[in-house]
Amino acid sequence: MSGADPAGDPIGDYVADLSAALHGPARAKARLIREIHEGLTDAVDAHAAEGLPRHQAARLAIREFGTAADLVPCCQRELTIAQARHTARAAARTVPFLLACWLLLWTAVPDGGWAPRLLTVHLAGVAGTVALLAAATPAVTGALARRLPVPRRLPLAVAWTGTTAGLGMAVAALALITSSPLAADWPPLALAGVLAAVAHGMVATSARACRRCARLKTA
């Protein structure tokens, strides 16, 4: 299909530039980049079949494609929305952990003082926020977006909601783990603390990536 090109590999360079400029969930980004690479290769093949030397065919394909700088904002828009959806899914996966955590705390300290009660309310609040985020984001960016444009600040809102929920989980984990040695029935509290820490780890990384994407320029 291709011989050695004295001008190097313009398609490879173009795709590498584009890939370096884009940020988003690894799978979504890899798919988009692969598809663009395949599309450019098809365009080069089509121009070469019309008689152009391969390096000229590659230059023409890239010119028709648009510069990487032109393309980054519209590709990043999709990847930023994909990251918001990814963060919402990560948050959704923490809900069972949070509910288990809440249940353990509720059963271990049924009539404790104000601190355990405050912690159960706190956990319920975090779980409710996360459930709302997980339910609303796919709807607003999916079928609903056929009729209503996706709010431009939605990814930022998802990022900070995820971050706040992650912080709430970290606070709960710290409170549960540090207080469990003082409790008479400590194993459920320690287990609840570990569950809250796991939930924090699941959502915090994705929320950080979402904050980064939400700051980038999009179309």
Place this chain on the structure above:
Amino acid sequence: MRADAVRGHLDGLLLAVLESGPLHGYAIIAAVQDRSGGALELRTGTIYPALNRLERLGLLTSSWEAAGERQRRRYRLTDAGRRTLDGERAAWREFTTVIGSVLNPAAPPSPAT
């Protein structure tokens, strides 16, 4: 026709060329350019994020399929995509009728004698 003029109609163009069957990205670009007789100037790179967006909206589905030694992502219209295409066509007909009636007014009726 410049790329700017196409921008608001890109979704309809992409859905329309997929109406007759599944296509991969470059074949979609070629189909749009063939149907327009080469008159549409597309920045072809913008097609790929647009296809991703239409899939997110549930108007298309896609899957990787083998094509010789390579793999290409082929897109198919969904039922929602067909309904949206019908809506795009109706909106376009209404738009061209209204603008046409302003640009090319019918000859005024001749006064009664």
